[in-house]
Amino acid sequence: MATIEELVARAEPLKGPHVIEYPFRRSCGPVLSKFFTGLREGKLIGVRSETAGVLVPPAEYDPQTAEGLTDFVEVGPAGKVVSYAWVSRPRPMQLLQHPFAYALVELDGADTGLLHMVDVGGDESKMSVGMRVAPRWKAEREGSVRDIEAFVPEAEARPAPPVIAEPDEPVKSVATPLRLEYDFTAGREQSIFLRALASKKIVGARSPGGDLVYVPPRGTDPRTAEPTPDFVEVSDKGTVVTYSIVRVPSENIHFELPYVCINVLLDGSDIPFFHVLQNCELTDVRLGMRVQASWAADEDLTESVESIRYFEPIDEPDVPFEQFKEYC
Amino acid sequence: MRDVAIVSFAQSNAASEVRSEVEILQPVAAEAVKNSGLARTEIDFTCSGSSDWLQGQPFAFVMALDAVGSWPPIKESHVEQDGAWALYEAWVKIQTGEVESALVYSFGKTSPGDIAQVQALQLDPYCVTPLWPDLDSLSAIQARACLEVGVVTERAMAEVVSRSLRDARDNPHAVRKGDHSVDDLLERPFQVSPLRELDCPANSDGATAMVIVAGDRAKQLCDRPVWIRGFDHRIDPPALGTRDLTRIPSAKLAAEKAGAHRDKLDFAEVTAPYSHQELLLRREMGLADDLSVNPSGGSLATHTLMSCGLNRIGDAAMRIAAGKGDRALAHAGQGPCLQQNLAVVLEGE
Amino acid sequence: MAERCAVIGVGQTKYDATRYDVSMPGLLREAAIRALEDAELTWNDIDAIVIGKAPDMFEGMMYPENYLSDALGATGKPLLRVHTAGSVGGSTANVAFSLISSGIHDRVLTIAWEKQSESNAMWALTLSPPFSVAVVAGAGGFFAPLVRTYMRRSGAPEDTGILVALKDRKNALKNPYAHLQMPNVTYEEIRDSFMLWDPIRYLESCPSSDGACAMIVAKEDLAGKTPRKPAWVLGSSMRSEPVQFAKRDAVNPMAGRQAAKDLYQQAGIDDPRKQIDCIECYVPFSWFEPMWMETMGFADEGEGWKLTHDGTTALDGARPVNMSGGVLSSNAIGASGMCRYAEAVNQVRGEAGEHQVDGAKISLGHAYGGGSQYFSMALFGADKP
Structure with missing residues (x-):
């Protein structure tokens, strides 16, 4: 002793080790509900704003004036890459574990970029600003940005598989689980x-x-x-x-x-x-x-x-x- | 506006600290108080900046009070922001005439958690955080947008890195420093293309403290008080897709409102965690190409989260106090791709 | 204060256990838009925004105010985020007052919020680092021992907490925003409710709520131009002390006593018992009403409970306390301090609806947080000082 x-x-x-873990579930309100319900159906929904054109994802308010927005429009599903980052060594938290790009994708009919991933099979030389991309949809969709696995070059994209069982209710909330690990001193x-x-x-x-x-x-x-x-x-x-x-x-x-x-x-x-x-x-x-x-x-x-x-x-x-x- | 001066400043930065936040902060706060010439109990107001997520504990700032002393009870506030905004709140408090002096501090450790993941929690929680982009990637998207339209070049970015790390050799608080030629830097592999490792911030652990004092009392306390002549901060919308990533309107506005160009600047200290952001900030805040920016080495040399903005202000103040310039612009920025920006104009007597 | 400052608009959400119908931006906008409407202003009329909330772990977000900035019309404007534990709703408003009284801004929107249903407050408040053992069961676990000490020190009748809860739950029936609405609540129901943290019963405790509260603060010459009466800020104060130190009095903390004294001095109040008409204070567990009455000087030490028993603190009493139903009826933690201020403001504006105290001229708003160590207070007046 x-x-x-x-x-x-x-x-x-x-x-x-210190771990913070919680299955956060977020109520999404009327506007994001439209967006997430659209994703579940294999559609992309934006909203028209006075100062920034069609916003995707839709916001409840104009980013410059804070005025409420309700004029929804369907956009995409294809679009072009406005800018991107090439992730050559994905981090454990990230959803693709081979090299991929995070990109702002301006969908056809939209005026702002949607942040998502672009999967070109790990080959950075296939990435360029202005390239045409379209969603690679998940077969089983729940109403989440993750219903799109990633965007892919437009030629490789396939239409969204039909929803297996069409739920009547619009999407009201989204699960965003969190797990953080700390090395506590x-x-x-x-x-x-x-x-x-x-x-x-x-x-x-x-x-x-x-x-x-x-x-x-x-x-x-x-x-x-x-x-x-x-x-x-x-x-x-x-x-x-x-x-x-x-x-x-x-x-x-x-x-x-x-x-x-x-x-x-x-x-x-x-x-x-x-x-x-x-x-x-x-x-x-x-x-x-x-x-x-x-x-x-x-x-x-x-x-x-x-x-x-x-x-x-x-x-x-x-x-x-x-x-x-x-x-x- | 009342004249307010920075009369003392202290900082601690290390790549990785095994000490607790209280243990890191205590000597730093004590040094700032001691060098101010005021006794702890003579300081009228206290304001701090920190984020609970860095240590994974709610109310992280409550324990930090142990490091500064709060008995008898003190007039105190806290912002869940970089310490530069705590300085702003303290400066506002002095402007009300209710107090004459303030201790400002901030602290943060980036080493205990996965800082890339922790920082992804500041993004749109419905549509962006679930995809877990890290700030390096978002800044790389911004850098590429800037390269595409030609407002920055890879060579200019490498020049920022080369100069910053060279300047950092004179900064005992820098955790990354060295002599790197631009050509050598351009040969290095990408971390998140188009950003290389040294284009990204030198994340570090540490604490910062500062004492500010109003008017004549400041003159009594130090030979060369560093006066806050203008102070402003502004914010841009959060969604990267709605912003023109080649512009930072809130930085431009903050610098204008702070009166950055009412007189000639001798140098600037800016919070640019990524090399291209220094170039963007120069353009937005009207800093001439030949103006000395970040003689401290900036965030490329030491990026102590929650303190980096206050460090830039303190570094600028100490440089003026040492007679290495009479008028400077100091800047703090936070949020993805510098969403929120703060500008303060400092002048020697 | 240098510039006179007034509150010219108040907006609150409906508080509820889960505001499942709105997003986080939607929740804040509900309160902010109501405050703008109350003041008959638009987003353009606002110079700066001050946001407050308690731990970000409740919502699992870092810098949530940055994400929420454009929802509140902050684009191109200054935005500050205050966090002083449970007192934050009060201290956030105090910072907004400073932005006006310093002469820096003309009109400021201040808003405090919490959407606790995104996670679970007991989870967030009992996170323990390695090497420790979690024994303190959330806020109730921390405060119950203090209540026991107060009971021992004061010798207060054991049903004091029940009487406070009964009063506040009845007051809440007059407040359409209040989360808990218990029309048939009785003394016996509260007495027989489950002991959660003995000596604190379930119905002597606050709920966990979603909600936001917003106020518009303006300088003197703009305050005169509002459609409804302004509430003049007669004083505001904050004090902090360590969460623990040897021989600390956590039941009647010095920080609370000093904050009150400072407040009265600023407003020229010689005798708070005579000059203050009503009080809205932060009572998350019913026994804190008598405790804070003593801390703020409305009763001598050990005698705060008498004000509950003799009816002084009732809505129709000599000096009503927690007219809105208080924290016991709605507790979106980050917002709770500002809700206290908002109720005090509306009382002197004559805008408190069914829970209006007749002729209220001077009111006090109070918030506290951490381990009874952070205090924020403000005094509001119907008449310009």
Whole structure:
């Protein structure tokens, strides 16, 4: 088990994967509904504007004047490439995984460019500004810009396959799932705290002047932003200064409901932190009760707050409210 | 308008930081405050710029308060934009007469996530983001449109890169620098044709802080205050297909409204993440061919997202403060293909 | 303030759990166009736009205002995007006031919004980085312990939260824009509703809403030319403090107390209890009404609950609070602060419809956010100062 000095000496912060993932579904309103319903039917719909001619995709408003637009027109499906970028090494997120172009395609009858992909089989020499292209439609379409797999040279294009089952309802929303992966760095101060947890220690940092101890260390005293380089071990026993009993589910929280979320003020520290209380009847939870960390088994200790499985009551007399009222 | 001066500026930039945002920002903010000559608690207003998406956490800016100190409570605001717009809000606040000084800061890390994917989230969420174009590709579309009509050439783009990376050798904050001949650059492979790797921004992590002070107090605090003589920002429509990509009307308008050409400019610092964009900005903002642009190296040398615009302004101010020019235009831009543009005119005493 | 500043137009969307009928631009335009109509102006009359919203993760977009710019007539104009957590709707308006009072612009459109149905607020607010354990269940999980502390400190009757919720839910019935409309709501129904974050019950909590709120702000000489009465901005203030520090009082935060004090000083208010006619404040969980009454000086510390029990804060009381039904009835997070301002504005304009307080001359709009650490406030007057 490492000493605090050893932990502080290890400068390299911890890193770990962080994922943000959500299946966003967007209601599209009356104008984009026309566009997406058209795509599902294998048609391209634009809208006429006063200042920019026929806009594709259609907008609800003129881009210069913000006046509302409702004069829809069918355009394309063929058109010409106005400009393009050649993507020789597609990124993992992108929909074509061989070299392709992102291009602005001005569809016949439209006055603005539609941003999409052009697939020329990976051969950049087939790309040119002004080239004629047409959509390569998906067979199964849902009402999305992705119903067009890509634009292709006009000669290679085929008409849109008929819709397999014609739904009555216009398209009302579009799914735009998101998954972002981050290589999260915990930072130096936080890493000292986390590594200490793997050694069953809880480490705080003294405020400049030493009058107050922050757990976890925050790098600075948040009042003054002065650095807090002086680390100190605090007890794994503490006092519940306030709490709530949570009965509402959440995607990212993995405790069985209901659970008790406590603000616990550890002995030797001056700031409470959030954790859960277990092995306690809900009706017994109270302000001022004494609790102690229940640590994971030695082989399960990690550089994470998960090393403290939960807090649990201990057989010590309650602390009177007057003694901790400044901390809650 | 009240006279407002930039009295101090500090920045930290690195290709990839293992420190947390608070740990990066704290010394930078402390340096800016210290060099301003004001105590932290003497500064009347605080305004910052950042984006939650860079660290993948909602309310990322809340923790950043730990790095600047906010006790006793402070008058504070935040924009989810580049720090240059935070500077604008702070400048407006001083113009109201309610405050005399402000700390402005911004921070961002591009290294933790897939920055190409993160930045695709700023596009039309219904019709464009689902196709996941990256900003390199969209800028390449813009570059090709410009090449087609001849407002830029590949050689002129390479000249921008060559000059920027050479100038960056004198900038300790630059993360990409070096001596590259134009011919050598033109031999290099394309990243996203017609853009080569070095035509694209040097994405980096970092933080920036600045202190601005009104009127006579600024004169007391520093020998050569750098005055903000004009300040404006404008926006163009978002859809690339509706824009003439060879023009940036909002940059032209912002520079005009800021009074860029009321007097002679000695140099300019502009936010041009892609080499052709410097050429476009020169044309739109009326910068002469022989005017020194981006002596710092600009975004091709260091592109610290959320701070790059504030860095350009700060770099320009420090150059004037050091006596290397009396009047400069500084510019910030954000959004795909420079949709939104900000111009500030700086003058030495 | 240097230039006098007034609110001359207000527009709000209908708030609902899911505004499935509109896109994001459509949602914002609904509020903005209503504000323009209220002021009898067109897009051309606007010099600049200030947009506010809370975390972009709710909608999964970065810089959403850039995509929305032309939907709001911003092409060729300045556009600022403010984000100060839950207080953002208030601070966004404050920035718009500054653009006028500084003399930089003549007329500014300010709008705050959230379309929470694009994702799920509990998801977005409980995202936890590696090495941590998510234990705080969203906003309710954070604020419930503070409510418990307040109850302990003040000794307030346990049904204070129920009474606040009953009042606000009844007020919402008079507000056609309000999301939650519960015509038959009773004390017993609220009392017996599920404990979500004990001590906070389901019906003592705000909903998750889609919506937008817009205001048109103008300088003095243009404010006199509007068809409807302007609301004069008598003062505006903002304060922030750290989310956590040792011995922080998060129940009655210093930042909130200072913001209120600053506001009263600006407006020359010596005794807010006598001089302010009505208050619209940010109460996402019902117990925050008594807490904010104390923070803003309408009650002594530990006695805010008395104003609820004695009927002072009722719509027909001596000093009504949350006449619109408040955040408890509609909560499009980013918009919520501006909704508070909008209601305060409409009260002094005499445009508050069925929830109008007779003769309201001075009203207060309040918003807070983060861990009860960001505060934005403004005072509005029927008469030019």
